Structure formats: C-alpha cells, structure tokens
Amino acid sequence: MGGAKILEVKGLNKTLGRRHIVKDASFDVYEGEIFGFLGPNGAGKTTTIKMILGFLFPDSGEIRICGRDLRTEYEAAMACVGGIVENPDMFRDFSGLDNLKMYAALHGGISGERINEIVRLVGLEKRIRDKVRKYSLGMKQRLGVAQSILHRPKLLILDEPTNGLDPGGIRELRLLLRRMAAEEGTAVFVSSHLLSEMEQTCDRVCIIDNGVIKGELTAEELKSAGGTAREYEYSVTDAARAAEILQNLGLELVPNGSNDGEARGQQEDVLRVRMDKARLAEVNSALISGGVNILTVAETGHSLEELFMALTEGGGSIE
Amino acid sequence: MNKTFALYKNEMKRVFGRPLIWAGLALAAVLMLTEMFTERKNIIGRKFAGSVGEQYIRELEEQKNSLNGSNEEYAQLLAETEGNLDGLRAEYESALSALENGGEDTKALKEAKDNAEKAYINALNYASNAICRISVNKINIKVIEILIEYKLSRQDYRPVPLNDIRERFERTHPTQLAETKLAGALKRYEDLKAGIAAEEQEVFDKIESYREAIAKADFGFFMNELIRIAENEPDSFERTAKLEAYGYIISAGTENVGLAAGQEAARKANEYVIARAEQLDRQEQYRGVGELTTKKLNLSVKLLAEDLKNGISAGRAERVVKLDGRLWPMFGGTDPNDIINLSLPLGLLAVLLTVAMIAGNAIAGDIRSGSIKSLIVAPVKRGRIFWAKVMMLLTVTFLMTAALTVFALLAGSAVSGVWDHGRVLFNSGDSPRILPFWLATFFSSLIDAAGIFFFALLALMLSAITRNAVVSSIVPVGYFVFDLFSSALGGMGSNRFVNAVLPMRNLGNLWFSREVSTLMNLVGLFENRLDNYYVQYIIHPFSRGYSVIYVAILAAATVWAARDAFCRRDIM
Incomplete structure (x- = not known):
C-alpha cells in the first residue's frame, strides 16, 4: 500500500465468558483504501470492531490509530476515527441536528456549515430537526453515517453500514466511501455480509472465521482467485x-x-x-x-x- | 474541561427534556399542597387562639398590676420555706463539720452528711428545674417571681445558677425574654412582697405547698394534686397554671432525675389521661388527643376537651390551647411554620424518588438503549462521561431541592395566610443561633439535598455495576421506604418521619443521638419540643467534624466504585 498506516492491529485477543472470540488477530489498514472485513456470523467481526472503537477492552494485543496507542492515547486516537457499530443509536430525545451538534462539540472545530453540508450529503435536510425517535431505520443509518464523517476522520469504521438502506442508498454510500477514500485519503474499514457489495467496493478484503484471520486479498487477487x-x-x-x-x-x-x-x-x-x-x-x-x-x-x-x-x-x- | 462541560450540558439537556423530572416536581407539589391544606385548619385555629391568647396575656398583666398592699403572712410563708431549706443545709453542714473534726462513728456521720447533702442538692435541683419549666409560662409569673427571689437570696445554690435561667430565656424564647423582663419581674416581686391583696392569699397558700413538695421531691403529692385539680377545680388560669406546673415537675423529675417515684407518677398520670381521653369525642378537632408519651402530659388539653363538653366557651378553650401549645404533639400543627416544615419533607421525598430514577438510568439506560455508543466513539475518555453524569445529578438534586424549598415557603405562606415566620433556633455546634425562618429552611434543605445526592451516587454506582436501571433505582429508594414504614409503625412525630425520609438526619441521629440528647438534657432543651425539633432537623456537621469525614469517605468510595465499573468494564 502506498499510503500511511492508519490502523494497526497486532495480536488482538478477546475472550467473552468462556469463548475465545478473537484469537491473535493482526491486520493493517492504510490511508485511502477501503478495507473489507468479512466473516460468517459469530466469527468475531463485531467484537474486533468494538475493540477498535473502545467499547471492549482487549485481553491482549495492540491497537494503534494514526500512530496513537488506543490504550494510552485514547482521545488522540479516537479523534481520528468515525464509526458505526451495529445499529446506530443516537439520543432519541434529541433531534438529528442536536445529535450532530453534540458530536461536533466533542470533536471541536466543526462549523455549522460543515454540519449542513453533511446533512445535505446524507439526504436528511427535511427531517434533520425531527426527534430521532421518529426516524426510520434507514434515516438512523444515514444519521449515523453523517455523524461518523462529520469531523473528516482519517479512519472510518462501518459495521454493516447498508442495513436499512434501499438500493439507491447503498449505491450512494458506496460512491461516498469511494470518494472519501480517493479524494480525502480516508481509510475505510467496512464489515458487511453483502459479498457482492464488498467485491464492488473494497480495495482489500480480510476474512475472519472463528476469531482467526484467514487471510487478506486485494481486489486484483479477488478477480484472479x-x-x-x-x-x-x-x-x-x-x-x-x-x-x-x-x-x-x-x-x-x-x-x-x-x-x-x-x-x-x-x-x-x-x-x-x-x-x-x-x-x-x-x-x-x-x-x-x-x-x-x-x-x-x-x-x-x-x-x-x-x-x-x-x-x-x-x-x-x-x- | 471543555469536553466534560459539553458532556454535562448534554446530560442536562437530556434530563430536562424528559418528562420524568417534571413529573417528579409535579408529584412533589401535589404532595406538599395536600399536606399544607390538611394542616391549614389547625393553623387557622392557632391564629384565632393566638389572638385570643394575646388578649389573655393582657388580662394577666392587668391582674398582676392590680395587686397591691402588703401581706405579712406571705413574708412569713417565705421565711418558713426558706427555713425548710436552711434546715436541710444546717443538717448538711453539721454532719460535714462532725466528719471533718472526727467523731466516734465516722461511717454514720459520713452517711448523714451524704444524705443531707443529697437532700439539700435534690431540693435545690427540684426547685431550680421547676423554675426552668414553670417560668416559661407567663401565667406563672408570680411563681417565678417568688422563686427567683429565693435564688437571689441564696447565692450559693446549685446546680443551675441564675445566669442559666437568663440564658435559657435568651435561647428558647428570645422575644418573650424581652417581654418577660426578668429585671422587671424581680422588681415586681419586690412590689409583691410589699403588699398583696387579701383575695390572693389563697393562691399563695397553694404556692407555698408547691414549694414544700418541691423541696421534698414528693412526686406522689404532685400526682394526686394533678388529679384532684383536674377533676374538681373549675376552669381558671390558676387551675391551668397548676396543671402545667405539676406536669412539668413530674416530667422534669422523670427525665432529669429518673426517680422511681417520678416514673411511677408519670405512669399513673399517663393511664389516667388515656382513660379520660377515650371518653372524648373531639379528637378530630384536637389532633394528638390520645397520642401520648410518658414524657409529656397533655392533661390540660384533654381536660379542656372535657370542659368543652360541659359547656365552657370555645374562646376560653382556645386560650388554653395556645397556652398549652408546648405540650402539643408536632402533628397538631398549631404553628404556621409547621405548614412548611411538614410539607417540605414530602416534597423532598419526591425529589429523592426522581433523582434515584434519573441516577439509576444514567448509565444502565444509555447502555441498554445503545445511545452510549455515540459517546464512546467520540474522542472523550469514559471518565469525562462519568463526571458529566455526576455533575448532572448534583445539579438536578440541588435545583429541585431549591425549587421545592421556594415553593414550600411561598405556597405555605399563601395557604396559611402567615407571611411573617419570624426567627427560629438554629443549632450549629455549641452556639445556638437565631436565624430567619426562611434562611434556616434553606440551610436545612441544603443538608437534605446533600443526603439525597449521596443516595443518587449509590444509584449511579448500582447503575454502572448492574447495568440494570430498575434495580439501580429501587435499591436506594427501598431503603427509605423500609425506614419510613418502620418509623410509621413504631411511632409518631414529624421528626421521625423526616428522619425516615432523609439520610443525613438518620446519619446524624446515629452518630449524635447520645451527644445531642445529653447536651439537650443538660440545658433543659430536651423538654422543649420546639428546640428538639430544630436540633434534630439540622444535623451538626459543622460542630462534629467526624460526621462529615464519615459521609465523605462513604461518598468517595461510592463514586470510586461507580467510576471503576463504568470506565474499566466492557460497555457492550
């Protein structure tokens, strides 16, 4: 890869209860690439993503984002990251706009114009002032995408981002991700079950099963596989x-x-x-x-x- | 800090955007207004009684001022009384001298000396205590004037010096002190000695018999007199004065000396009054009738109720109600301030319920709903999120408490029609202070809010550990419900109810009950229900530093456990 390493995962392990969910997982994600994370149900994809985003604490291993150790430089590392895990759950009593404003305040340096730009980008202009509890699943997904890209993250992590999106929305998202990767150099880490979508979108794909990384393939290697x-x-x-x-x-x-x-x-x-x-x-x-x-x-x-x-x-x- | 403040603003916006906090305030207002209007009828009665009572006091003043002339028999009476105590002292000094100079039977002499000393000291004690209790009632001014003269002439008396009487008046009845005019009373005594109308001779004969009984610590005498007067004498201010005096003397003897005779007398009086109270049919108008303790004898009120059945005027009855106010159980609600004092704890109970639910949901609810994800993926450490929630709980607790205190003061004043609540005794450390009622109320609410916040921290800790909002809310509230029920079953009095509601008071009682009750006994406050109420109402954190340390350690441990559970455990 030509770009810098944005995400480095080394020797990640996690046990939940008695199950060893993630076993010595290691991979890297580079600037400007779209990295697919594939695996059957229960393979450990979401668990891995949750460790990267700080929901879970790894039993062992290292996670570095933008060169910052997640354990010791949490805020600096997370400042580079935007993400959606499972269903995007916002504050239901707030409007979509209030959710974005709160998030912007936590990041700092995000103007009102940027918020408006992102709202237009995800197609929520007409409903952005409604309370989130009135949103459909697709609208929540759009809002989640908006929140995750609001601060121009260097690393965008999306877990099943196409949930609830219609085919048009899926296409829009794909184009958005490609534009972000190509024009802004955003490293995109996406987990999905839609293999065809992953094939069309990803530059590299990593396959995980039973907590073990089975391998990584580039787009060219996919085609020639x-x-x-x-x-x-x-x-x-x-x-x-x-x-x-x-x-x-x-x-x-x-x-x-x-x-x-x-x-x-x-x-x-x-x-x-x-x-x-x-x-x-x-x-x-x-x-x-x-x-x-x-x-x-x-x-x-x-x-x-x-x-x-x-x-x-x-x-x-x-x- | 900016991020923490941004999170705090977010939490505040969320909590005030939900109906829970407004429902809590509405519930508090409903509870408080219900209590206010329930107490209102007693306030009205008291207001009427107050105005009549003032007229009664004027009548007494006029009667006293009309006294003139001399009374040689009175002087003789006084000399005989003094002679009784002089005799006791002579016995004591004689025995002491014999002991010091040596004698054939040292043991017997010593016993004689000890007995004489005890009798002398006890006589002085009883006289002094009787003064302390009788003297607060102005209609017994003649009694106090006589006994004050006695104390003035015996500069070596023990254990309560004259200064204590002055201090007691300054502390418990500051306004009445000015009205009582101790110096003026002494002067009046001189006037009385100079001449007393013949028609008052009977009164002073009775006073003389009181003093003999005081000197002899003859509680049985007082008890029998109490019953005789109650059953046979027609209504008069003397009758009421004697009833109150005997009641005080018996309870003084029971509380401060603990003599078996006093306790037995009190027990008999209690049985007698209970039996009489059961015959009364005016319990609805005179709440507290039937509620008795062995420490307080509401004899005059119960007899008053009986008098009413026999056709004594309501005006006269209400005068005695006011004069008997100090014996009235607190739920009688005769003080307009009670409308606020009794309703505010109910409002604070609603605050406790609301804040416990907010705290129980603060972490568990966010995890359950998934909204915590928005914060976790943001560049903020979990510690900031935690402290923002703690700050939110602190703010909500004190804001709700302040709002309800203001509401209680305003609504209570409007409901009772009394806007001037005067000053109240505020015990802070060893220097009781007189504060405006509204300020004392705010200060006590501040203490209560601290207690509520402590239990909010407990709910927050449970929320972080169990991740279950229902359990986290119920456990802290369950403590109070349990305590409330146990208090309701076991006893009465608003202070017990308040103690059940608010943890700081429970804590204070746990740590300070012995010190406080001892202190109050020594200065006679224990018999003063009003002072007792305020002393218990406001815990002594400023005078007893270790209580603050104890609570601070508990609170710090709770916060540490909560933060640890939130920051160091997997979220989802």
Whole structure:
C-alpha cells in the first residue's frame, strides 16, 4: 500500500465468558483504501470492531490509530476515527441536528456549515430537526453515517453500514466511501455480509472465521482467485440441443445452483456452463448455428463467494 | 474541561427534556399542597387562639398590676420555706463539720452528711428545674417571681445558677425574654412582697405547698394534686397554671432525675389521661388527643376537651390551647411554620424518588438503549462521561431541592395566610443561633439535598455495576421506604418521619443521638419540643467534624466504585 498506516492491529485477543472470540488477530489498514472485513456470523467481526472503537477492552494485543496507542492515547486516537457499530443509536430525545451538534462539540472545530453540508450529503435536510425517535431505520443509518464523517476522520469504521438502506442508498454510500477514500485519503474499514457489495467496493478484503484471520486479498487477487474462467447461465429454446452443442465444444455443464458435485440435471430452458470469457462469442455462435435460440445469457457465480465459503467452511487459508 | 462541560450540558439537556423530572416536581407539589391544606385548619385555629391568647396575656398583666398592699403572712410563708431549706443545709453542714473534726462513728456521720447533702442538692435541683419549666409560662409569673427571689437570696445554690435561667430565656424564647423582663419581674416581686391583696392569699397558700413538695421531691403529692385539680377545680388560669406546673415537675423529675417515684407518677398520670381521653369525642378537632408519651402530659388539653363538653366557651378553650401549645404533639400543627416544615419533607421525598430514577438510568439506560455508543466513539475518555453524569445529578438534586424549598415557603405562606415566620433556633455546634425562618429552611434543605445526592451516587454506582436501571433505582429508594414504614409503625412525630425520609438526619441521629440528647438534657432543651425539633432537623456537621469525614469517605468510595465499573468494564 502506498499510503500511511492508519490502523494497526497486532495480536488482538478477546475472550467473552468462556469463548475465545478473537484469537491473535493482526491486520493493517492504510490511508485511502477501503478495507473489507468479512466473516460468517459469530466469527468475531463485531467484537474486533468494538475493540477498535473502545467499547471492549482487549485481553491482549495492540491497537494503534494514526500512530496513537488506543490504550494510552485514547482521545488522540479516537479523534481520528468515525464509526458505526451495529445499529446506530443516537439520543432519541434529541433531534438529528442536536445529535450532530453534540458530536461536533466533542470533536471541536466543526462549523455549522460543515454540519449542513453533511446533512445535505446524507439526504436528511427535511427531517434533520425531527426527534430521532421518529426516524426510520434507514434515516438512523444515514444519521449515523453523517455523524461518523462529520469531523473528516482519517479512519472510518462501518459495521454493516447498508442495513436499512434501499438500493439507491447503498449505491450512494458506496460512491461516498469511494470518494472519501480517493479524494480525502480516508481509510475505510467496512464489515458487511453483502459479498457482492464488498467485491464492488473494497480495495482489500480480510476474512475472519472463528476469531482467526484467514487471510487478506486485494481486489486484483479477488478477480484472479477463480482464474479466468467464469460461469454463465443461458436461457434457451431447446435445452437438450444446447447441452449437446456445449459438450461437443468440450465445455463442462454446471449443475444448477449447487456446488456439491451432484448432478441435478438441467432446468428446463436454462443451462449453466463454466468457460473462459474469451470463448463467449464462439459459444454463442455455435448455439445459434445449431438452431438454438438464445433468450438470455448472464454471468453468474461470485468468485469471492466461492473463496469465502471455501475458507470459512473448509478451514483453508490464503497463503 | 471543555469536553466534560459539553458532556454535562448534554446530560442536562437530556434530563430536562424528559418528562420524568417534571413529573417528579409535579408529584412533589401535589404532595406538599395536600399536606399544607390538611394542616391549614389547625393553623387557622392557632391564629384565632393566638389572638385570643394575646388578649389573655393582657388580662394577666392587668391582674398582676392590680395587686397591691402588703401581706405579712406571705413574708412569713417565705421565711418558713426558706427555713425548710436552711434546715436541710444546717443538717448538711453539721454532719460535714462532725466528719471533718472526727467523731466516734465516722461511717454514720459520713452517711448523714451524704444524705443531707443529697437532700439539700435534690431540693435545690427540684426547685431550680421547676423554675426552668414553670417560668416559661407567663401565667406563672408570680411563681417565678417568688422563686427567683429565693435564688437571689441564696447565692450559693446549685446546680443551675441564675445566669442559666437568663440564658435559657435568651435561647428558647428570645422575644418573650424581652417581654418577660426578668429585671422587671424581680422588681415586681419586690412590689409583691410589699403588699398583696387579701383575695390572693389563697393562691399563695397553694404556692407555698408547691414549694414544700418541691423541696421534698414528693412526686406522689404532685400526682394526686394533678388529679384532684383536674377533676374538681373549675376552669381558671390558676387551675391551668397548676396543671402545667405539676406536669412539668413530674416530667422534669422523670427525665432529669429518673426517680422511681417520678416514673411511677408519670405512669399513673399517663393511664389516667388515656382513660379520660377515650371518653372524648373531639379528637378530630384536637389532633394528638390520645397520642401520648410518658414524657409529656397533655392533661390540660384533654381536660379542656372535657370542659368543652360541659359547656365552657370555645374562646376560653382556645386560650388554653395556645397556652398549652408546648405540650402539643408536632402533628397538631398549631404553628404556621409547621405548614412548611411538614410539607417540605414530602416534597423532598419526591425529589429523592426522581433523582434515584434519573441516577439509576444514567448509565444502565444509555447502555441498554445503545445511545452510549455515540459517546464512546467520540474522542472523550469514559471518565469525562462519568463526571458529566455526576455533575448532572448534583445539579438536578440541588435545583429541585431549591425549587421545592421556594415553593414550600411561598405556597405555605399563601395557604396559611402567615407571611411573617419570624426567627427560629438554629443549632450549629455549641452556639445556638437565631436565624430567619426562611434562611434556616434553606440551610436545612441544603443538608437534605446533600443526603439525597449521596443516595443518587449509590444509584449511579448500582447503575454502572448492574447495568440494570430498575434495580439501580429501587435499591436506594427501598431503603427509605423500609425506614419510613418502620418509623410509621413504631411511632409518631414529624421528626421521625423526616428522619425516615432523609439520610443525613438518620446519619446524624446515629452518630449524635447520645451527644445531642445529653447536651439537650443538660440545658433543659430536651423538654422543649420546639428546640428538639430544630436540633434534630439540622444535623451538626459543622460542630462534629467526624460526621462529615464519615459521609465523605462513604461518598468517595461510592463514586470510586461507580467510576471503576463504568470506565474499566466492557460497555457492550
């Protein structure tokens, strides 16, 4: 990474009750990158985030934010951070604006214009003076985002930020995060279950399972993780004829919706085949020549999802 | 500091933006107004009685001023009384001399000397104590004048010197001291000696018999006289004077000397009065009838009620009510200041409930709702968040207390119609001071607020440890509820109710009860219900430094535990 280290996590451990939730976790987040944090439920993602944000005290390990040790220079470290953990919970008896003003007072140096700018940015101009208890989940999420970026943090930590957002809102957030990372050099640390969203948004992804960091992948490594082969789904007029043509071309048909290797046969009018993207034109031509009408063709199967499942269920790791 | 202040402002805005604090103030106002209007009828009665009482005092003055002439028999009476005590002293000195010069039976002589000394001292004690109690009632001015002359002539008397009488008047009845005019009383005594009308001879014959009984410490005599007068004599100021005098003497003997005879006499009197009280049907108008202690005998009031049944005028009855005011239980509420003194603790109880709930919710509620996250992700140490909450509780406690004190003073004055509350005794350390009532009320409220804040800290600590708002609020309040019930079941009196409500008073009682009661006994304050009330009402933190240290240590430990639980434990 070209930028400075904004977040350094070394040897983080946390036990809650009798469960060792986070085991010797170590990773870094750099200036200007969007860092994805992935893991199944109960993997330790939120626990790790809570330790970074000061909700929980690590049993051992070190957390440095902007070069400041969180344990000994808490206020200086947290001055660099903005974050949302789980659902954003504000002071319900205050208006959205009062919440932002209170937060601004604690940071210092945040003008009224900046508050107004952020309110416009998250699309809450019309409701910002209403009490938070009247907000929908999506509005609370927007307010949480507003609060977390109000002070132009160097590190933005978002735990499931797309909760409650409609597709438009998700896209807006994605664009916002990218702009912040690119234009302001903000390091973004985002945890989410939406793998497709993470694939589109993140520069790097870290996978955690059972409290153990399984590995980190860059965006390029993600794309190349599954090789050049892609999976394509064809909707055709004559599935049997299409299957024959594809097999004659030496292509392997993929059972519909399953990776368990068990052949389930083709769904009527729908075929799935794995092939290099470069052969797409050849295959389309062969099918049409063979008298098969192609109704639709779409690329399916997330390489990230496959990799994720393999790592978290198969116990593998990325070397 | 700026961040802590910003957090404090945030907490204040939150707490005043919620309905809880306003509901607490409204509850307090309702409780206080209810108590005020309940007491109001007694205040009205007292006001009427007061105006009639003033007229009564004028009548007494006129009677005294009409006394003239000489009375040789009185002088003889005095000489005989003095002779009785002289005789006792002679016995004592004789025995002492024989002992010092040696004698055949040293042991017997010593016993004789000891007995004579005891009898002499006891006689002086009884006379002196009787003076102290009788003298505060102006209608017995003739008695005090006689006995003062006796004390003046016996410069070597013990244990209460003349100065103590003056001090007692200055301390307990500063305005009456001016009116009593001790020097003037002495002069009047001279006038009395010079000449007393023949028609007053019977009164002085009776006074002579009192003094004999005082000298002999014959409580049985007083008890029998008490019953005889109560049952047989027609209503008159002499009758009332004698009833009060006997009552005081018996209770003085019971409290300060503790003689078995005195206690037995008091017990018999108590049974007698209880039996009579059960026959009365005016309990609603004279609250406290039937509520008795072995220390105070409301005989004259109960007999008054009986007199009313027999057709004595209400005007006369109310005069005696005023004159008997010092024997009245505090719930009688005859003092307009009581409208404020009795209602304010109820208001402070509501403050306690409100502040305990705010404190119990301060940390636990924020964690439960998740709003604490907004603060945790901000660049503020948890310690700042904690201290902001402590400052908020402190401010809320004192603001609510101040507001209710102002409300009590204004509303109480409006309800009673009495705006001049005069001055009250305020005991601070060893130098009792007279303060304006409103200032003394604010000062006592300040002490009460400190106590309430202490328990708010307890609720805050529980909030940080248990993370449960309900438990954190209930435990501190539960203490008071339990104490309140136990006090209500066990006894009566507003001071006990107040002690149940406010922890500082409980604490003060725990630490100071012996010192305070001893002190009060020595100066006779224990018999003065009014002084007792104010002494207990205001704990002595300024004179007893160790109590402040004790509470400070407890409070510091509570704060430390609360801060530790909040700052060093995982939040969520």
